[in-house]
Amino acid sequence: MTVYAYKGSGGRSGAAERAFERRMQAMLKTGNAGAGHELTYKEAIWWWRNANGATLTVDGRELFVINIGGEFVAPFPLGDLKVHGHVTTNPANDRIYDGMYDFEPRVMPNPNDQMKITIRNMLNEAAINQHGPGTPFEIQYRYEGSDFD
Known part of the structure; x- marks a missing residue:
């Protein structure tokens, strides 16, 4: 079993x-984070490092999308915003489209987005250093309790 220490963990015992590792192994077995659970940054790092690109289903009902020059997910605590970041929603029902958890640089055709994309790409470089080696994976956003049975 591999256990990772995370900066800011407050000296966790x-x-x-071990409880975190058990939770993550259960998530890996089911492929979902569980109904009513917000995916944390620590969990996303673990998935990146250990799940070999397996898709992860999360409860979209727990996420709040805000529009500040683009749609962003704002879970609480705000530090976990890094998990979802910029998202796209379905205009018919405001549900988040599935997306990749990766660090690929983005290029936007709209020159007005250049500053936003440059900052995003710089933050991605920092995240790559935090995450270490791993595999991109798809996050599926689901909205029905039966999606987590």
């Missing part, structure tokens, strides 16, 4: 880390 070995028992807490």
Whole structure:
């Protein structure tokens, strides 16, 4: 079993880390984070490193999309915003479209987006260093309780 230490973990005990690892193994087995659970940045890093690109289903009902020059997910605590970041929603029902968790640089055809994209790409470089080696994966956003049975 591999256990990772994370900066800012506040000196978590070995028992807490073992509980985290058990939770992540259960998520890997089911392929979903569970109904009513917000995916944390720590969980996303674990999935990146250990799930070999397996798709992860998360509860879209737990996420709040805000529009500030683009649609962003704002879970709480705000530090976990990094998990979802910029998203696209279906205008018919405001549900988030599935997307990739990756660090591929983006290029936007709209020159007005250049500053936003440049900052995003710089933050991606920092995230690559935090995450270390891993595999991009798809996050599926689901909105029915039966999606998590």
